Amino acid sequence: MRRRQQSTSLTDRQWGMPTALGSRIPLASLIQTLAVAEYLNFRHPANALGVAQSSVSARVKALEDDLGILLFERHARGVRLTEAGRHFVERIAAGIDQLDHAVKTAGMAAAGESGRLRIGIHALIPHSFLANLIGQYREDHPGVEVDMTEATAREAVMQLRADRLDVVFVAGKPELPDCHSRRIWTEPLLAVIPERHPLAERSAITWADLEGETFLVRHGGTGPQVHSHIVLRHAGHWPALSILRFDVGRGALLSMVGQGFGITIVGAATSLLPTSGIVFLPFADEPEPVAFSAVWSPSNRSAALKNLLTLASHMVRIARTD
Missing domain, CATH: 3.40.190.10 (Periplasmic binding protein-like II)
Structure with missing residues (x-):
């Protein structure tokens, strides 16, 4: 019976399933263990992390007890990694890097600094307002992939409603009950x-x-x-x-x-x-110049789209004062 339980646990680990042990190890314990592995003592990691040396030592000892593995050999001048500790630290370091990358990536997406923005256009004429807008946007937000589709206003709005575009720029001032629209610029x-x-x-x-x-x-x-x-x-x-x-x-x-x-x-x-x-x-x-408007879905909460519309309003204000 004991062998069967052990086999199941090994299978779970092989396929990446969370174990009870893995789910209760505090992230702080892993971070402090990595710091000890880097400095090979407890004093410097404690200073770098702004915690007590005794706290670092206690966390590492508790982690070793939970794992049932000796990660560090203690000696008078500090510590050194055991062979098991070296393998553990290498894999934990990779996991922490992935977690850090995931947090940064999610933060960039939430701020509109990464991801993709799909734009429907009627034309992209060099030096026109729309060309300057998209060019400035790409310069300000290099992490955002900008896709553009040229289409008639009707086709572009259909693609917008089908969630194949995030925003479309069309001539005129459309009044669409299921879409938001804003006049951006005008041309004689x-x-x-x-x-x-x-x-x-x-x-x-x-x-x-x-x-x-x-x-x-x-x-x-x-x-x-x-x-x-x-x-x-x-x-x-x-x-x-x-x-x-x-x-x-x-x-x-x-x-x-x-x-x-x-x-x-x-x-x-x-x-x-x-x-x-x-x-x-x-x-x-x-009677008046031709208006060009941005049209987008009310359900689109993209930060990248919000940044584009904010930039458009800013550029219009600058153009009016020139």
Whole structure:
């Protein structure tokens, strides 16, 4: 019967199952034992840990009694590890390092300094507000892995609701009952026309100037919102509106404008792209600039997301004072 019980205990240890002994050993006893193994006496560990020398000696002795193993051989000048003590200390040191790493990792995640942040974007134009925001965030929080997905506003919000994204940046000020949203930045709306267009020499234009023009919009990115805005501005006007939609990228659409396929409208950040054959003109009759908002789930408690939104607000405040 005794052999059977001993065999079960050995099996439990082999598979990493907690034993009654392991569960009642105080962490302080293990830490003080490691300190004694490092200094090979009781006085220096006690000073380093800020406890009484007698307390360290008593804890180590109690641990040896619980284990039934002599970890240290005592002598006049201090102690030295036994062979069993050396094996014990090596494994305990590895376990303490793993525990320390786990605590630090959990702390970093709780502070938003590690982990992953999944962002849905409509575009990432160099030197735009969004590009600067993400670039500054990555510089401030290098331990956070940033994943980005480009999609239309509708697609991005669907991914957000499916918990495949943490935050999405969209044009407009969406009112979604199941999501939080916040306006982050704005951009003036610009018309994009060929440089040889009769209106190209103007300093600004109106929507009435564009009646009869063929508008080009994209299927992806902010294309659906651009389409809706053009339709809204031409409601009730004649002649009938002509809008052509293409499954192309932003750069290709601008190139098509330059080649005379038609015209389009964009946020001011697009004018930061290197282009040729086109001009960007502001609207004199747009009531307000285009708003861009962050949208996220109310159930998302990510500290990394909170840090991003805080940084965005800070950057907007700085931009307003410049």
